[in-house]
Amino acid sequence: MSRSFMLKSLKALTNSKKNILPNGSFCSAKRYTGNATSVSDRAAFPGYTGEFTSNLEFIYPENNELIQCYRVMNRKSQILDPTQDPNFDRETCEKILKTMITLGKMDTIMYEAQRQGRISFYMPNHGETAAQLGSAHALNPDDLVFAQYREAGVVLWRGLSMQETCDQIFGNANGTCKGRQMPVHYGSKELSFVTISSTIATQLPQAVGAAYALKRKQNGLAAITYFGDGGSSEGDTHAAMNFASVFDVPVIFFCRNNGYAISTSVKDQYRGDGIAARGPAYGIVTIRVDGNDLFAVYNATRAAREIAVKESRPVLIEAMTYRLGHHSTSDDSTAYRSIDEMHLWEKDDNPVKRFKQYVINRGWWDAEKDEQVSAEAQRLVMECFHNAEKQKRARPQSLFDDVYDKLPAHLEKQRNEMVDHVKMYRKEYPLDFFINKITCPSAFRNESTSKLKEKVRKKNPNQSQISRSDSDIENVKCLLRRRSACIDMSSINNSGLTAFHHAVLENSIELVKLMLDNNADINCVDEDYWTPLHTAASLGYYEVSKLLLQHGADWRALTLQDQRPFDLIEAGDAELKNLFLKYMNEPCHKNKTSQNLKISMHVSWI
Ligand SMILES: Cc1ncc(C[n+]2csc(CCOP(=O)(O)OP(=O)(O)O)c2C)c(N)n1
Structure with missing residues (x-):
């Protein structure tokens, strides 16, 4: 049975507003009394209206052809089909490349800073910035983003400054979360970027709910949610996709399939044709793209957004990529993958190198400019890093702020207990780092x-x-x-x-x-x-x-x-x-x- 046939059947089923009778005809709920007698060969179950077959035949998914991977630019940075080139102007290309370079500097500096004990935790973006920036650029700035944690490029593209980024990572009093979140769990109301949850895949049902609200508002906006191949195995992902499909909501499911969920490789994560294969089964419009090709990601996300908003339905994008960095500062990926494997990807399919080569080919970038932009990015990150490091932490009591309009009595009690505790054991706490010591x-x-x-x-x-x-x-x-x-x-x-x-x-x-x-x-x-x-x-x-x-x-x-x-x-x-x-x-x-x-x-x- 072909996929398009499956989809058509599903569509017919979800579109029907009438009862389906066993003989394949339809009638309104009032008229059907359950006495229909003539039964034709056409299936007319509430859950299936396709054809019957006498072949005892199972579907072996491995016999299906793999879903193709959409690509605009090959690894040598050549555009394969000029009609697919989004033709970004020079300014856009330079801005994207600068952001990629800045993200790279940020990754290196933060990783080292964590090793020096200056920040508690960090998660690098290395290898996935084309997927981040290509998709971010394709969205309407007011579309709601529900990210996982490896999408710093999306929030930077939307306008989070490097100072705000560093303040969040340090968890100081200026940070958007005032230290009440782990580092890299960015959030910005102004930038329509919903604060990241550590708990994998919770963002998917949240995005679907938000998209449902957007649909009701009819304001032409969509929600996008990012997740990894690991996140796709969570129960929340199933609930989100099914709900989105049944309620026809304008949400984009953007899966960064980077090959690993910490140490679990995709070989141990799932069977079948990846995440994309699941889309049609949910009745979701789906595409697989080369996630290291910024143009392919941009085109796919832009088109997905159009479908989501105009047709009011969910779209799934599976962006194939490779996590070049360690999972986080808590990880040493050489324990579960070879250094040769990492070097090969770094050399042969590095999304930054691919995009940079394209910009060089256009005559808009050269070695001198590259050096200058790298030095500027390094300076910017270091300057903001030092500023953030100097800032004090928020008042310890503020841990209890900003959830309730008026603090409930039981939390007030907890806050008072915390104050007493810290006061009693003040020598054990670095109170000098905090504003208004307790x-x-x-x-x-x-x-x-x-x-x-x-x-x-x-x-x-x-x-x-x-x-x-x-x-x-x-x-x-x-x-x-x-x-x-x-x-x-x-x-x-x-x-x-x-x-x-x-x-x-x-x-x-x-x-x-x-x-x-x-x-x-x-x-x-x-x-x-x-x-x-x-x-x-x-x-x-x-x-x-x-x-x-x-x-x-x-x-x-x-x-x-x-x-x-x-x-x-x-x-x-x-x-x-x-x-x-x-x-x-x-x-x-x-x-x-x-x-x-x-x-x-x-x-x-x-
Ligand atoms: C519900 C839940 N289970 C487990 C974890 C621990 N955990 C943190 S990150 C991670 C891997 C997720 O991998 P993936 O979704 O592929 O994203 P990637 O890190 O590759 O970008 C796991 C299992 C968690 N945070 N939440």
Whole structure:
């Protein structure tokens, strides 16, 4: 039975809106009573409407011809059929090649950095950048991408900067995931690139669900999901493909068949004609392409996108390629494949070399340019790498942020336990690497600032002495002069407050002015996300509140308990409430924040 026949039968079946009778005729559900008698030779099962045969014949898949592999450019970088050449202009070719070279530099530098213990983990793209960039270039920038983890080229092509990439890999506070994801698990809402999951193949059903939503919106967009030959063996892949086919959703399944799933070669991964052979069985339009030929990948993905959107149905692309690098920094692939094999692929079918040779043949690239672009790429990656390495990690408590709008009680409890634990075993944790070290004992949390003030002083009797003596403005000024730009008045000290909060606690206009004059962040937060304005409002300090509001303190700031400063004013304090209402009813004030204080240091006088 031919594949096209199988497909036709499937199509006929899925298109029929009526009941199928045993004699091969159709009728509406209402009319069919189950009494039909005449039975013809034509099959008319609900699940099969093809022909009967008297041959007892099994299908031996190995007797089928292998699905062909679409190619535009051969290994010698010659275009086989000029009608298939997408004819990229010089600018596009140069941009692609630069991105390929940058990815190569990034792979090398990150791999070495992991070996030096500077990053925890990395996964190289080596050998698969034609599949990544050819497909990325063919998409609409707003199409949703659900990647696996070896598609850095796709997100770079979409516009993730090298700095953002390095920040993610280091997991610092600037990274898109703020360190709450493994390295290389990129994600960007702006770039329609859904954050990568480590768990293989979860992205496939997610992409199908998203594509279903796109279909309902009818906005002309598609979703694409990338996965490996290993991922194709997951149950999620079956569920995703079947669902996509039955619900006719505009999704592209892009399989990078690179020969290995860590140490499992494709010989041990599946039988049959690869991943492409499965497409027609699901009723999915399918193509196999040479994944090391950027033009073939581009043409196939572009056409697949057209089919997916215009015909509202899924398309499967199997891109044949070879993983030239190790699986990840946790892997040594020489343990399961020969070095000769790797060298052969590196030499004979390296997608970067193939594409570069094409660009050289067009007269758009030469050795000098290659050297210059390589040096620039190396400089860029190193510069961003060093910047990212210097950045602090996010506040440890932020581990609990950004999932729930309001943190549920059980997670709040966990967060408090974590804070207590880290505080108790602080010597075991590299807290200096984190923004606002954990210092506030949880017993102080959820209490009013006035109680907190009492507790701080009771706990540390010297504290008030220190505070009183430092209320001497001249002393403080002198200290600020000595430490000048090195002092960050927004960092939290061992009582869980910042210098600014202490100034407010003193109800001292002069101290608060001193903070403002020294560019302290007026909206800095303490361990409970109280700003100085929250503190002033809760204590009923009218003049300090007024000064802060005049200087643009944010009256909308929320504490961990979602309270605005206004919400903390005592019920009977009408004067203070009126002051706040005056500002709250005005167009919002621009916040003044400290831009020039970069180095995080505790103010020693608190
Ligand atoms: C559900 C699940 N099972 C196992 C793993 C461990 N694992 C991580 S990567 C990987 C190999 C996946 O190979 P493939 O899909 O071919 O992608 P490639 O690494 O070759 O790009 C495995 C088994 C995992 N992350 N998730």
